[in-house]
Amino acid sequence: MIFKIHKSYIKRYFKILNNMNNLKFAAANAAIEEIRSYLQKETIIGIGTGTTINFFIDLLKKLKGKFLGAVASSQSSAIRLKKYGILLFELNDIKYLPFYIDSADEIDINLSMIKGGGAALTREKIIAKYANRFICIADETKLVKNLGKFPIPIEFIPIAKNYIINKMYLIGANPIYRKGLLTDNGNHIIDLYNLINYINPVYIEKLLNNISGIVSNGIFAQRSADLLLLSKFNGVDYINR
Ligand SMILES: O=C(CO)[C@H](O)[C@H](O)COP(=O)(O)O
Numbered sequence: 001m002i003f004k005i006h007k008s009y010i011k012r013y014f015k016i017l018n019n020m021n022n023l024k025f026a027a028a029n030a031a032i033e034e035i036r037s038y039l040q041k042e043t044i045i046g047i048g049t050g051t052t053i054n055f056f057i058d059l060l061k062k063l064k065g066k067f068l069g070a071v072a073s074s075q076s077s078a079i080r081l082k083k084y085g086i087l088l089f090e091l092n093d094i095k096y097l098p099f100y101i102d103s104a105d106e107i108d109i110n111l112s113m114i115k116g117g118g119a120a121l122t123r124e125k126i127i128a129k130y131a132n133r134f135i136c137i138a139d140e141t142k143l144v145k146n147l148g149k150f151p152i153p154i155e156f157i158p159i160a161k162n163y164i165i166n167k168m169y170l171i172g173a174n175p176i177y178r179k180g181l182l183t184d185n186g187n188h189i190i191d192l193y194n195l196i197n198y199i200n201p202v203y204i205e206k207l208l209n210n211i212s213g214i215v216s217n218g219i220f221a222q223r224s225a226d227l228l229l230l231s232k233f234n235g236v237d238y239i240n241r
Contacts, residue, residue: 019233020139020141021055023139023140023141023231023232023233024051024052024055024103024137024139024231025055026139026231026236027052027055027103027137027138027139027229027230027231027236028052028053028055028056028058028059028137029055029059030137030229030231030236030238031056031101031135031137031229032056032059032060032062032063034135034227034229035099035101035135036063036066038098038099039063039066039067040067041066041067041068042068043067043068043098044067044068044069044070044071044089044094044096044097044098045060045067045069045070045071045097045098045099045100045101046070046071046073046097046099046100046101046102046127046128046130046131047060047070047071047072047073047077047081047100047101047102048073048077048100048101048102048103048120048124048127049072049073049074049076049077049102049118049120049124050102050103050117050118050120051103052103052137052138052139053077053101053102053103053137054077054080056101056137057077057080057081057084057086058080058084060081060084060086061084061085061086064084064085064086068087069086069087069088069089070086070087070088070089071088071089071090071091071094071097071127072088073102073120073123073124073127074118074119074120074123074124074184075184076118076120077120091126091127091130096132097127097130097131097132098131098132098133099131099132099133099134099135100127100128100130100131100133100134100135101135101137102115102124102128102134102135102136102137103115103136103137103138103142104136104138104142104220104225105117105142105150105218106142106144106147106148106149106150107136107138107142107143107144107147107225107228108143108144108145108146108147108201109143109145109239110221110224110241111136111224111225111226111227111228111239111241112147112201112202112219112220112221112224113136113147113219113220113221113224113225114147114148114150114152114153114218114219114220115153115218115220116152116153116155116189116217116218117150117153117218119153119155119178119181119183119184119189120183120184121153121155121216121217121218122155122183122185122187122215122216123184123185124220125216125220125223128220128223129223133226133227134223134224134225134226134227135225135226135227135229136225136227136228136229137228137229137231138228138229138230138231139230139231139232140230140231140232140233142230143228143230146199147201147219147221148195151176151191151192151193152173152191152192152195152204152208152217152218152219153178153189153190153191153192153217153218154189154190154191154192154208154214154216154217154218155183155185155187155188155189155214155215155216155217156187156188156189156190156213156214156215157187157213157215158187158188159213160212160213160214161177161188161190163212163213164190164211164213164214165177165190167211168190168192171195171207172194172195173192173193173194173195174192174193174194175190175191175192175193176190176191176192176193177189177190178190178191185215187215201219201221202221202222204217204219204221205217205219205220205221205222206222224241225241226240226241227239227240227241
């Protein structure tokens with residue numbers, strides 16, 4: 001069966017996409033301005049993962065020479081950084097990380113987040129915890145009153161799949177396995193639906209941390225962001241924790 005899509009729908013789709021990209025670019029650009037004056041020859045920057053961060057990496061290439069290099073939270077970000085000739089470091093090789101720049105799938109006013117839509121949550125959480133300052137860049141669609149509409153990703157060790165799925169039903173979540181996905185750490189991902197509108201993200205984060213086989217979960221409440229650069233159609237808001 002052939003479906004004909006009206007030209008006006010295609011035009012509208014590209015207009016929305018373009019607007020979203022403009023917002024992502026604006027947030028990324030604000031982060032560049034935020035860190036610019038702190039950069040020194042020996043500075044290493046922590047870099048997240050995703051479409052918003054890709055804009056940040058593209059802008060960062062212009063600051064090459066003003067900092068030493070970067071530590072990436074995923075293979076995909078590492079490849080992009082490498083393409084621009086930005087020096088890559090392993091987290092274990094660095095003593096101090098002044099900034100970690102990343103986006104989020106959802107963020108609330110306390111700067112707690114759900115992350116991991118791009119499956120990089122474990123490395124993101126480790127680097128975010130190691131960093132002195134977490135700067136989150138996001139467009140205004142990511143800001144929510146209560147976290148939980150976006151499913152919570154959990155990265156787990158493959159042999160624990162059935163055990164974890166059963167456990168998730170017991171705590172009232174609807175677990176959906178991301179078929180065919182292998183994380184950079186060789187693990188798998190389940191997305192938890194219906195654990196919505198919870199008031200206490202720290203409680204859920206700790207609860208999930210406590211289940212055997214789960215390597216990490218996408219709630220970033222114990223280590224929330226320090227600064228949110230939130231891009232809107234009329235400018236960028238600076239929201240401090
Ligand atoms: O947590 C993440 C990846 O694991 C990303 O930060 C999150 O998914 C947002 O991505 P995007 O900028 O593409 O909306």
